[in-house]
Amino acid sequence: MEILLDCLPCMLRQALEASRLATDQTDLQEKIMEDSIRILSHYKEYKSSPDLCKAIHRAVKKHTCVKDPYAEIKKRDINAAKKILPDLLGFLKSKQNSLYWALKIAATGNIIDSAINNNGRMMECIEEELRKDFSICDLGHFQDKLKTAKSLLIIGDNAGETVFDRVLAERLFPLDTTYAVRSEPVINDATVEDAYASGLADYTKIISTGCSAPGAVLEDCSEEFLHTFECADIIISKGQGNFEALSGCGKPIFFLLKAKCEMISQKLGVCLNEYVFKHTESI
Secondary structure (H helix, E strand, O other): OOOOOOHHHHHHHHHHHHHHHHOOOHHHHHHHHHHHHHHHHOHHHOOOHHHHHHHHHHHHHHHHOOOOOOHHHHHHHHHHHHHOHHHHHHHHHOOOOHHHHHHHHHHHHHHHHHHHOOOOOHHHHHHHHHOOOOOEEOHHHHHHHHHHOOEEEEEOOEOOOHHHHHHHHHHHOOOEEEEEEEOOOOOOEOEHHHHHHOOHHHOOEEEEOOOOOOOOOHHHOOHHHHHHHHHOOEEEEEHHHHHHHHOOOOOOOEEEEEOOOHHHHHHHOOOOOOEEEEEHHHO
16 A cells, blocks of 8 residues: 555654653654654655554664563553453353454454553443444455365454454464564564464464564565465455555455554545455455
């Protein structure tokens, strides 16, 4: 997906947030912002928004020597999600169409960061979101694929939602499932360490994409990931960053996400903050 002008101010805000998490030294924060502005001024040289975002977060690490500014936030999110895991499993057990609702749980996990910050009303916020149906759901096509599929690749997104993805992976078990995450910390996205902390290893093989961008930029991915990507019978791509990196790549993919910005929602043909489980053939 092309880089849109609306992405630029969003990334600059993200650079400021990351700089403040990494250091309280204003001189370093200023250098990070100056570098970020320079990087953004050359945005046309980058493949996609995740590729551009990767460059900005490298500037944060360069100036602060902090490898993972979001480490404590990710740990908090994973622990909070694990506390409500029994509630999520209970919710799923109460539903007749368990596959639909396992997918919806996985999509809903994308809001865990905002839910945690909502005055301790995390489970209430999750329940409110779970009551919302998908705006677009290519469930029938997915079920058809599952009839003959021997392998599934899930490309993960944020650290906290890996616990929600565990619910989906358990529902699909014993399908041979691989779960791919970022090769190194970037924003609050999941790494291999985060995926193991979520318990995903009980139901999936966990690998790195080999890419440190907040989205699977195929040109930067490892041979192991690309082999898995090419050979998987079904691919589920989680979140907006992966959608930006992979839409238009020519591979059949199921995109599972909440459209949290106007540009993505317009691209998908849905309203802002609606949930989508959409196959590339219907985009």
